[in-house]
Structure formats: structure tokens, C-alpha cells
Amino acid sequence: MIRRRSSSSTADDTLVKVPVPGASEEVPDGGRAGGKGRPTPKRAEAEKQRRQAVRPPKDRKEAVRLQRERARQERQQRVEALRRGDERALPARDKGPVRRFVRDWVDSRWNLAELFLPVAVVVVVLSFVPVTAIQAASIYVMFLMFIGIILDAFITSVRLRRILPERFPDEQRKGAVAYAVLRALQLRRLRLPAPQVQRGTKV
Structure with missing residues (x-):
């Protein structure tokens, strides 16, 4: 009587990892657990500010408000540069x-x-x-x-x-x-x- 070997014998060579509740997950060298694919807080804040900067205003009132805010920030930056004596920011x-x-x-x-x-x-x-x-x-x-x-x-x-x-x-x-x-x-x-x-x- 000839016994046939199961076709699944080739699958024994491949191990499938099944996550076990409560077990620690291996982290590759140089990575951090729970941090893969997630931006750092500073990067997230920068992305948020960038999206807010490029987000088009909803109406004319908001556009005027955003323009005033940008003008206020530019004036503040110029004043700070003047206080530092930054040659690049000085008027002519x-x-x-x-x-x-x-x-x-x-x-x-x-x-x-x-x-x-x-x-x-x-x-x-x-x-x-x-x-x-x-x-x-x-x-x-x-x-x-x-x-x-x-x-x-x-x-x-x-x-x-x-x-x-x-x-x-x-x-x-x-x-x-x-x-x-x-x-x-x-x-x-x-x-x-x-x-x-x-x-x-x-x-």
C-alpha cells in the first residue's frame, strides 16, 4: 500500500506569525513601537499649520481676517528683525x-x-x-x-x-x-x- 504525502508539507517550511494578546511586538532596529507611520507631534503641528495656510477662505469676511492676520505677523517679524538689527530686514x-x-x-x-x-x-x-x-x-x-x-x-x-x-x-x-x-x-x-x-x- 502506497502512502501519499500531503501536499501541505511544503507549507510547513513557512511560519505564519499569529499575534498573541499581551505579547510584546518586535520592533525593527531604529524604529519605535507604535510610532511607525505616525508623524511626530512637531511634524503634525507643522502639517496642520500648512493645511490652514493653504486652505481657501470660506467667504470674504474670512479672507479679510486671514489677510489682516498675515499682515500682523509680517509687521511683527519686521519689528523683531529691526530690534535685532538684521541687515536683511532693514528698510532702504x-x-x-x-x-x-x-x-x-x-x-x-x-x-x-x-x-x-x-x-x-x-x-x-x-x-x-x-x-x-x-x-x-x-x-x-x-x-x-x-x-x-x-x-x-x-x-x-x-x-x-x-x-x-x-x-x-x-x-x-x-x-x-x-x-x-x-x-x-x-x-x-x-x-x-x-x-x-x-x-x-x-x-
């Missing part, structure tokens, strides 16, 4: 080595002109005091302040007209002196681009 009037030198030169010294706004506020307040002597004194202080600002601006102009040709003989220097005078009139902490040097620094 602030770009170039001459303007950078002028900013550093003004920021490195004490300027009488930057006291103009605080003194002006004090004078305006004192002008409402119903005392003739105080009102007269405030006007006198304001007059002296104007004289001091004019002298300070004159000294700034003379010194820069002498320094700039020596430092930048081949650069465009037009408007640099006026740029320095206007910057000197601003309070130091309100200047944009923000000061990059400390007072007293040799420029």
Missing part, C-alpha cells in the same frame, strides 16, 4: 555700512537731543499750573532746551562730516548726517533699529 533708509556706522556712533554717546521729548512733556504739564512764575520758568527751560538741541545737532553734523569721508571714501554718504540728527532726537530705548552698542563704546 537703514541699510548699508554708512548707516550702520552712524547708528552705532549716535548710540555710543550721550545726546542732549534725546531729552527733548521728556522735557517737552514736563513743560506742557507745568504750563497748566496756575502759577505765573512756574509757567514762565517752563517756557524758559524749553527755550534753553531748544538752544542746546541746536548746538548738539551742529556738533554732530560737524564731527560726522569730518569722520564719514575718512571712514567711507567710496560709499554713498548722502543723507547720513540728517539720519544721525533724527536718530539722536529719539529716546534710546525707542530707536529702531535697536542700538547694538553700549554708551561709551569706541566706534
Whole structure:
């Protein structure tokens, strides 16, 4: 009697893995369990923002809102770049080595002109005091302040007209002196681009 071998004998060579509840699943080298095919949280957030950016607005009202939001973000980025003094984000009037030198030169010294706004506020307040002597004194202080600002601006102009040709003989220097005078009139902490040097620094 001849016994026939089962045709399924070739299938014995192949093992089929059946998942067993509670058993740990093998993870290939370099991979993470439960993480295969899933984006990391940062990537998921980036994808979400990208989809929101390209998603077309539903109506005109939403389009206006999105446009205002983009404009607000762009303004914020420009202000931050100005505070950092990033040359790539500076407007045309602030770009170039001459303007950078002028900013550093003004920021490195004490300027009488930057006291103009605080003194002006004090004078305006004192002008409402119903005392003739105080009102007269405030006007006198304001007059002296104007004289001091004019002298300070004159000294700034003379010194820069002498320094700039020596430092930048081949650069465009037009408007640099006026740029320095206007910057000197601003309070130091309100200047944009923000000061990059400390007072007293040799420029």
C-alpha cells in the first residue's frame, strides 16, 4: 500500500506569525513601537499649520481676517528683525555700512537731543499750573532746551562730516548726517533699529 504525502508539507517550511494578546511586538532596529507611520507631534503641528495656510477662505469676511492676520505677523517679524538689527530686514533708509556706522556712533554717546521729548512733556504739564512764575520758568527751560538741541545737532553734523569721508571714501554718504540728527532726537530705548552698542563704546 502506497502512502501519499500531503501536499501541505511544503507549507510547513513557512511560519505564519499569529499575534498573541499581551505579547510584546518586535520592533525593527531604529524604529519605535507604535510610532511607525505616525508623524511626530512637531511634524503634525507643522502639517496642520500648512493645511490652514493653504486652505481657501470660506467667504470674504474670512479672507479679510486671514489677510489682516498675515499682515500682523509680517509687521511683527519686521519689528523683531529691526530690534535685532538684521541687515536683511532693514528698510532702504537703514541699510548699508554708512548707516550702520552712524547708528552705532549716535548710540555710543550721550545726546542732549534725546531729552527733548521728556522735557517737552514736563513743560506742557507745568504750563497748566496756575502759577505765573512756574509757567514762565517752563517756557524758559524749553527755550534753553531748544538752544542746546541746536548746538548738539551742529556738533554732530560737524564731527560726522569730518569722520564719514575718512571712514567711507567710496560709499554713498548722502543723507547720513540728517539720519544721525533724527536718530539722536529719539529716546534710546525707542530707536529702531535697536542700538547694538553700549554708551561709551569706541566706534
